[in-house]
Amino acid sequence: MQANIQEIFRSIQGEGLYAGAPAVFVRFSGCNLRCAYCDTKKSWRAAKHCLYQPVEFARHVVRVPNAVSAEDCADMIFWLSPQGLVSFTGGEPLLRAKYIAHVIQLLGANYTYLIETNGTLPAALKYLPNSPNIVYSIDLKNPKFLRFYKTVPPKSPKYIKIILEKNLSIEKTLQILNKIPMTGTPLFLQPVNNKIDKKELQKWMYFLEKNGYVYKVLPQIHKFARWK
Template sequence: MRYWIIEIFTSIQGEGDVIGYPSNFIRLAGCNLRCVWCDTKYSWIRHDGKEMSIEDILQNINLNIKYTTITGGEPLLQNIEPLAKTLKEYEHFIIVETNGTIKPSEELKKLVDVFSVSPKLSNSGFKINYNFEDDWASYYKFVIDKVEDLLEVKSFIEKHNINPKKVIVQPNGLSKDYIESLRELADAIMRMNLPFRVLPQLHRIISYR
């Protein structure tokens, strides 16, 4: 099995329930969306990546670090089951970061420990009809540009019957003053009495890859 890969690196996981853990990152090439605030636009085109076998990938990650994040682009555009199965043989904890437009197979659900799902609000430039009837995400992560976006999140989770405890909101990572945006978001959550979890993108604060 071969994959189109944009980059492989090791860093601190900066988002979601696994924030703070050292992790391998395998960034797959190709995405089915073009979000206006995307900070990895270089991963959009599949053939901008390098074709690599699973063996090539294993040689480029730190096997002693047991957290591995498969991200993109949109990683579920490629069949990552064989890669996930191999990583499990090395006893890795697997995180898949996805935009939620492609539903994972039942076999992949068994292999992946965390599905970090980032549904896109209208601030992304898209309006997408999602299907989360079986609630397959480990958590749902939303990018917030302005206070009105929180009302859209509230409407979204009510429509899809999502448990608010699984909702994470974070500021747009491209904000000019990220700390101030984080503070404003936290204030808005408190003022609006919303039960969402506010988390930063840690790598924006510590200036670490």
């Protein structure tokens, strides 16, 4: 099995529940959405080479010809870290759900696998095992979120990320959130490009609290540190 991969590197997880934790990142090519604020537009297209950074923070990069086999992907992850956190991102990683399942099968239970998804492809979830080692970081940016949230395998932990941008409606977001049981699900507000108008943020905070939600506002910490 093969997939077009943009890059594989080790860095500090900059978003969400695992922010601050060292992680290996696997960035897939291709996305089913076209968000105006996307910071990885390059990943929309297939890449000729997968850029593999064999040592974290080093300048040295190996150009691995695409497509990359699941076996080679698992090896590259293992050599960066024989255990710990693996973040599958993109693009949209669930366009490659079968491939991810195969990589996970090859690497085994020594890792926590984080799927950083835009939350719009619930049908892809059937390819992934129901495992507490597989964690879903789900963006709330589309009404398909509802079906997705309910379809996540029951043993898999999950958390929600709301990318705060000026076109996102608080009312519509609350309508979606109010339809799901949230008990214990962490909720993160992530200002797009790490910038937000204070008044706008206060409005989000006011309405979320009025509706009983517990949340954290967390910028992308890797961007402050100028890491990848």
